[in-house]
Amino acid sequence: MLYFSLFIVFSACMVAFLFFNKIYIHTSTMAVVMALGIITQGVLLNFFGTHFFHGVFGKILTVIDLALWNSFSFSFILSFLNKKFREIHYFRPINRFGMGTWVAGTSICGILIYKQFHEWVLIARLISYFNLGLWLIYIGLCVKAFYDIYRKELSKNVHGILLLTTVSTQSIVLLISTVFKHIPIKLDILFISLGVSFYILSTFLIIRRYCTKDDSRLIETEWNNTNCILHGALSITGLASLVSHAASKQGVMVIWICAAAVFLIVEVLEVYRLVKRIKSYGLKKGIFIYDVSQWSRVFTFGMFYTFTYLNNPNYFYFALIRKMVILAGIWAILVLVLIELLLCIRHVFKIYLNHANKHQVNSASANSSL
Template sequence: MLIILMLACIIVGLMTTHTYRRKSDMPTAAGSILMVGGIFIQGAWGELTGLSVYSYATSALVILLIAIWIYLLLGYITSIRKDEFYAIHLADPVGRFAIGTWIAGTSILLITIYTSFPSSWVYETVLILAVMTIGLWIFFMYWVVKSMIDIAKMQAGRHVHGIVLLATVATQSIAMLLYDIFGHSEAMLIICRLLIGWGLVLYVVLASLMIYRYVRYAWNTADQSQSNNVMMYGALAITGVAVIETSSWTPSSVSILWWISLAVLLVVECIEMIRAVMRIRRHGWKTAVGTYDVTQWSRIFTIGIFNLFTWRLISMNSSSIMNASLANLQMSVVIITAGMMVILLIWQCVLSVDAFVHRPVVAEVPVQRIPHVHSRKMK
C-alpha cells in the first residue's frame, strides 16, 4: 500500500508540473470526475468484481481518486493565483452551478475514503475536510440563489440546462456526508431530512426553469455537445440514495421515486440517442462522439448513481416479499447500467488521456528588463 501511495504522489507531482506549464483554466465541472469515481467504487465496482471496500484493489482506486482530487485542487488554486477564478468559475450565472461538482465529488470521495480506510487518523482528516466541504456548500448556496436572481433579471433563461440541477446533487451529497461521517443521532437525522427536502425544492424550481427554457425558446439538439440534461434523472437518483441511506422515507415512497427516475431516464436518454445520431450525421464520428468533453462525465455519473439507487433499493426490499417480475426488472437494470457505466468510463478515460496529452501549451513571455538610466543635469 505504501508503494501505491508513493506512486500516486509521483503522479500528482508530474501532473502538477504539467498544470503550471499549461493553461490554468481548469473546467469548473471537472469535479464530476470524482463523482464518477466515487460512485463507481461504491456501486458497479463491487457488483462486477465482488471485491470488498477493504481490498487492495479498491484501496488503490481510492488513492488514485485522492491523487486526482489533489490535482484538480491545484488547478483551481492556479486560477486564484492568476486572478482568473471569478472569470472562469463565477462570472456566468448558469456556468457557476458547476461548482456543485466540487461539493458532490468531494463528499462522495470522503465517504469512500472513510469506508475504505477505517482508522482514527483517517477519520480525523475526513472530518476536517467534511467541515470545509460543508462551508463550500454554504458558499455555493449563496451563488445558487444569486444565479436565480441574475437569470431572472438578465433574461438568461434561454441558456438554462441540466447543469443547474447540480444544486440538488450537491445538497443531497452533503446530506449523505453528514449522516455517514457525523453519526446517526436524531438531531443529525432531522438535519439530513431538511437538506433532502431543500434539495427537492431546488429540483422542482430549477427543473421548471429548464422545461420553460425548452418550451419557450428555440433550440437545436445537433449543435449542442454538452450532456448536462442527464442530471434530470441523476438528481432524482442521488435523492433516492440519500433517502435510503438516512431511512427518511417509507419503502413505498422510495419505490415511487425509483419509477419516476426510471421514466425520466428513458425519456432523457432517448432524446440523447436522437441527438447523437443527428450530431454524427452533421459533424461526423470524430467530432460527435470522439472528442473529449468534460460534461460527458455527467452522463457516466448519472448512470452510475441510478445503478447504485437501484442496487440499494433491491437491498432494502430484500427482507420483504417482492413481486418476482419487479425484482427481475430491477436486477436487469443493475446489470445493464453497470455495463454501460464501465463501457462509457473506459471510453471517456481514453478521450481524457488524449485531450490531456494534446493540451495546448501557453508560451512563456520573456520579461524584458529596462536598464535604469540615471538622469544628469545639463550644465
C-alpha cells in the same frame, strides 16, 4: 503508508503538469472525481463485492480519485491567487452552478476515505466540516445566480448544470450519514427537502427553455450533455433517502420509479441526438470529441445503477427490471468509462503538445531577436 505515498506521487505529478503548463481547469472538471468516485464506491463495490473493493485494486482507484481531487483543488486555488478565479468560475451566472461538482466531488472523497482507510477517519470528518461550509457558500452563490438568470433574462441558456444544486445538497446527506453515525433524522429530511426544492425549480426552468425557445428542436446543438442530471439528481435523492433512512421503503420506491421514468425519457432523447449528430457531423466529430460535461453522464449512470442495486423492490416486475439493470448496466457503464477515459487522455495529450509547440515558437522568436 504505501497508499499515502502513492497519493503524494500522483498528486505531485498532476499538480506539476497543471502548474508548469499554466492550465486552469474548467469549473465543472470535478465531475471527473464524482464519476470515478461513484464508479468505485457504488458500481464496482456492489457488483464485484467487498473483496474487490477493499483489495489493492480498489484502494489504488481510491488513491487516484483522491489525487485528482487534490490537483483540481490546487488549480482552483491557483486561479484565485493569480486573480483569474472570477473570470473563469464566477463571471457567468450559469457557469457558477458548476461549482456544485466541487461539493459533490469532496463528498465522494470523504466517503472513500472513510470506507477505505480506517486510519484516516479523522481526515474524513475534517473534510465533512469543510465541505459543509463549502456547500453553504455554494448555495449562496446559486441563489444569487438564480436571481441573475431572472434579472438578465438568461433562462434561454439554462441546462442540466442547474441541477447540481440538488446533487451537491444530497451528497452532503450521503457524506454525513456515512462519516457520522448519529445524525438527527430531521437534519437529513431538511437537506433532502431542500434538494428536492432545487430540483423542482431547476427542472421547471430547463423544461421552459426547451418548450419556448424557437430553435430548441435542433437537438444535436441545443441539447446539453448535462441534461442527463435530470435523472441523476433523482437517483442521488433516492440514494440519500435510502442511506439516511429519511424516507420509508414505499417513499424510496416512488423516487426510484420517477428516476427510472426520467432516465428512459432522457436517454431516448440522447440516442436520438446521437443519430442526428452522426448525420450532421460524421462519426468522429459527432461522437468522439471530448467535453468535461460528458463526465456528468458517467456519474448519472453510475448513480442510477447504485440506487437501483441498493433498492430492493417487492414487486415482481420491478424486481425483474432491477435485475436487468444490474446485469447489463455494469458492462454499459464500464464501456462508457473506458471511452471517456480515452477521450480525456487524448485531450490532455493535445493540451500538452499545444503548450510544447508554443514554448518552441517563443524560444525561436527570442533567439531570432538576439
